Amino acid sequence: MNPLKAEAAVNAEDPEISILMPCLNEAATITICIEKAFSALDKLGISGEVLVADNGSKDDSIRLAKEAGARVVEVEKSGYGSALMGGAAACKGRFILMGDADDSYNFLEIQPFVQAWKNGAEFVMGNRFRGGIESGAMPPLHRYLGNPVLSFIGRLFFASAFGDFHCGMRAFTKDAFARMQLSSPGMEFASEMVVKASLLDIPSAEVPVKLYRDGRGGPSHLNTWSDGWRHLRFLLLFSPRWVFFYPGLLFVFAGLMLSTLLTRSVLPFQSFKLDISTLLYANCMVLIGFQLIFFYLSSQAFARREGLSIHSGIEMHWFRLERGLITGGILLVLALWLTFSALAYWKAQHFGPLNPQLVLRKVIPAVSLFLLGFQVISFSFFMSFLQLGKK
Secondary structure, eight states: OOHHHHHHHHHSSSOSEEEEEEESSOTTTHHHHHHHHHHHHHHHTOOEEEEEEESSOOSSHHHHHHHTTOEEEEOOSOSHHHHHHHHHHHOOSSEEEEOOTTSSSOGGGOHHHHHHHHTTOSEEEEEHHHHOBOTTSSOHHIIIIIHHHHHHHHHHHHTOOOSOTTOSOEEEEHHHHHHHTOOOOSTTHHHHHHHHHHHTTOOEEEEEOOBOOOSSOSOOSOOHHHHHHHHHHHHHHTOHIIIIIHHHHHHHHHHHHHHHHHHHSOEEOSSOEEOHHHHHHHHHHHHHHHHHHHHHHHHHHHHHHHTOOSOOSSOSTTOOHHHHHHHHHHHHHHHHHHHHHHHHHHHHTTTOOOOHHHHHHHHHHHHHHHHHHHHHHHHHHHHHHHTTTOO
């Protein structure tokens, strides 16, 4: 019997580290990956296991993995994230290191991950841009556009310090994995893990890791456009502040500034002028902006109710139905005041033809305030419904 396999069997009941490999038809490389993993554990003098989370392989991957000394867990639900969640749940080690089974990551080079864990990190990310990318290991579109752009968005949205959101080699403690409560079944699982580690302030570290050309020789499991969209979609859905709140503030500010100027008079420029048509669009911008802010607040209230929110951004304890009704009422009173002002002007004209340049400067803001007032009142009731039954 291979001495590495014998050592693995001795340590299988109480391993310190679990090396987890998701697997889908990796017969060409699974054996070498497992052998490297056991060699690394032996070299580091650490008790450990190698666990293969098979996700429906049709080749000899399962048989080869078992023969190489790995423990195999078959995960029925398809998807990269599903395989890793199923595998991580079955791992026995206190520290779990995951890496692809296509030999694109060298499991002999796991020492920096282990050292970071020994130094107190509960989540350790690899960074391929710091560690090096072998020629041909990553398509140029992924290397120079996809990964840098998505990683930049992730750092911007979630104040994360990680430079490579999609590195396939990373490690985490069993406790940190449980606290993350991961749920993404597909490739976006990689982004979800980094985002939640950042939001939960899990002690983290980043280490260089080299990416090699995979040894399978076949097509990649990664789909450039659909998987890229799944990553971006996750980042957007998990950050309503950037999707709703900040754009809403921009619309409200720009719309109010423009409306204030145009309500008084025409806004002239060198070769053109802005008039009541622009005033109508400016008021529309204000309404859209407030609608976006309402969506943001609603999403935060719903997330809190369902236990999905980690950091809410804007606290909701200040909200009261009565405050919303008073605010909406004030807006309606202002709308009525502008309406009566327009009616007074019409009366002064003996209810005859009106100058649209003058009357619409009162009517357009009045209509907008009516709409906004009713929106605020309706939103206030909706928010109160979301908070029913919550302490």
